Amino acid sequence: MKKLVLFYNPVSGHAAFKNKLDWMVEAFQKRGILLLFYRTKKEGNEDFVDFLREVxxxxxxxxxxxxxxxxxxNLLVKHKLDLPMGIIGSGTSxxxxxxxxxxxxxxxxxxxIAAGSxxxxDVGKVGNQYFINVASAGMMACIAHEVDRRLKNSLGKMAYYLKGLxxxxxxxxxxxxxxxxxxKHELEAFLFVVINSAVVGSMKNVATGISVEDxxxxLLAIKKCGVHKLMAITADLVAGHPVNEKDGVLHLQAKDFRIETEGELPSDLDGEEGPMLPLTIETIPQAVAIYC
Known part of the structure; x- marks a missing residue:
């Protein structure tokens, strides 16, 4: 019998996911798969690695x-655990x-998943940290950290939009x-994102020609502009329209980026707090296998 380990966050998505555990056990059991569980903590989940090596x-x-x-x-890639990973969305985004x-x-x-498909x-790497979707900095990068947890749990994605607007x-x-x-490119910008996929901050299709396997x-950077142009770009993003060819947006594609600024500027990796700039970002090709 195959075995899968469920690495689950008990508080994400209105803390409702734990009510689905029995449903998941049944769903995989009828497919000939034994489901094991690892309940994440706020900090200190390194023992997950030991658990995987044991089971x-x-x-x-x-x-x-x-x-x-x-x-x-991060736990899989850092510790060179080449296991296929599935994603069961249950959080705010x-x-x-x-x-x-x-x-x-x-x-x-x-x-x-049962068929092993x-x-x-690819993933991105910043220092000793990895990101699978996005690294960002600028005015919007702090929003995910500033949204009150109670507001996020009650309003979901709308909490991010309200904060951003x-x-x-x-x-x-x-x-x-x-x-x-x-x-080298020099510019004044409100923010930048270095992306692996075209869905960022719950906004779909932010750019065309994006691949997670290339x-x-x-990199998308919103250049300094007037408030009306900025709001127009933001409206396109929220509406799911790509902005990579818009006037006022810089779009670059590369294997490696170095991003510098004056003073201190915090970054964000997949919605989690990242290091301060400057950032050296590299692509790690085919780093993870994703069930899909």
Whole structure:
């Protein structure tokens, strides 16, 4: 009998996922799969690695939001555990699962997992941390950290949008020096994102020509502009319209990025707090196998 380990966040998505555990046990059991559980903690989930080495599963399922997926990817890649990973979205947002469209029909997805259907995908690396979907900095990068947890749990994705819209009048640009595969670009920008997929911050289709299997990452930077143009770009993003060819947006594709600025500027990795700039970002091709 195959074994899968469910790495689940008990508080994501209105803390309701734990009520689905028996349903998942039944769903996988009827497919000939034994489901084992690892309940995540706020901090200190390194013992998950020891657990995996002890039980020797055939794969891992990360159940939660973007942060849960981020942590699971980091534990697997850092410790060189080459196990296929599935994503069960249950948090406020799960952008990578949305991009792959893997949670639209859960029964069909469980069939794919049972069949071992997976693809190898790239991840980004910043220092000793990895991200599977996005690294960002600028005015919007702090929003995920500033949204009150109670508001996030009650309003879901809308909490991010409300916070972001409220911050637009306060936006201040920062000087950036971006080096993409050795080519330098200097600009004033409100924010930048380095993305693996085209779904960012619950906004779908932010750019065209995005691939999670091409050995490259894409950078989008919103250049300094007037408030009306900024609001127009923001409206396009929220509406699911790509902005990579818009006037006022810089789009670069590269294997490696170096991003520098003056003073201190915090970054964000998959919705979790990242290091301060400067950032050196590299693509790690085909680093993880994702059930899909």
């Amino acid at each position: 020797k599963p055939d794969g891992v399922l990360a159940a939660g939001g973007d942060g849960t997926v981020h942590e699971c990817v 799960n952008d990578f699962a949305t991009y792959l469209k893997i949670n639209e029909d859960m029964e069909a997805y469980f069939d794919k 997976c693809r190898r995908m 409220g911050e637009i009048p306060k936006f201040r640009s920062v000087p950036l020096v971006i080096t993409a595969d050795g080519v 050995g490259k990452l894409d």
